[in-house]
Amino acid sequence: MNTGISHLTASAGALLGETDKQRVRAIRSRRWLVYPRAKQVLDRLNLLVDHPRGTRMPSIAIYGDSGMGKTMIMKRFRDQHPPSFNSLTGRLKTPVLAMEMTSRPGERRFYAELLTLLGAPQRPRADIAQMEQSALRIMEAIGVQVLVIDEVHNILAGTYREQRIALNTLRFLSNRLQISLVCFGVNDAREAIGGDVQLARRFEQFTLSRWAADEQFEILVALMLRNTPLRHPSVLTAKSLRRTLQITEGITANIFHMINSLAIEAIESGSERITDDAIERWEPEFDAEAAFA
DSSP: OOGGGTTSOHHHHHGGGSOHHHHHHHHHSOOOOOOHHHHHHHHHHHHHHTSOOOSSOOEEEEEEOTTSSHHHHHHHHHHHSOOEEETTTTEEEOSEEEEEOOSSOOHHHHHHHHHHHTTOOOOTTOOHHHHHHHHHHHHHHTTOOEEEEEOGGGGGGSOHHHHHHHHHHHHHHHHHHTOEEEEEEOTTHHHHHTTSHHHHTTEEEEEEOOOOSSHHHHHHHHHHHHTSOOSSOOOOOHHHHHHHHHHHTTOHHHHHHHHHHHHHHHHHHTOOSOOHHHHHHOOOSSOHHHHHO
């Protein structure tokens, strides 16, 4: 092993041969880090894909403040189970279908969003029953096993009646197609799903809590540093880690923003490492939490 880059992963080390501009671009791009908390959620989600079909399918709800990485986990799960085309049968198989809950709940809007996602043409005058049957027919044909719904807390934007209809629709799809549901949302989403007792009982709950000063946070920062293409290792003290938590308020997106900003600053200054002094001096240029909300 080249001891000069032993502090980096292979992919991050390979970037050291690139120009400073290319390294900065790589730091600013979205990167997936398999930190323990995310891996735990993904491992549980992956079990749903292979779960035997039945009348009462298990489902999972993942809650957390904005910026805690819910959408990244959702995209990672979807990307791990991409659509595939069987040239022999001529059939498309889509095991995981991901959609966003409409800004205001309603059967017509929900099915319109679902049919658009499925690439199905919609007749302007189609009634809800026709839209429902079209969605069911296509989802069954392409073998959907897990329906993922992001921003599920949007259900709360509707009236009590609209909320009930939205939850009934989710329960109906799960029952009719024998599929699992995965819902992502902020902590208020608990109230949304809890509006249907029968549906809520099916959900195993995961909470992406804000980071605290513990071993899990140290692992996260260590992984970030190993995946950041700086020429020299960054060795941070416990004081620097506590300050990082204080500035970012334990929000995952804010932590990434801070470390990435410090890494870019280290490249531009030529120091090629993140230091305790740099963390002590660093101040966000804007309200990072609001920006990632």
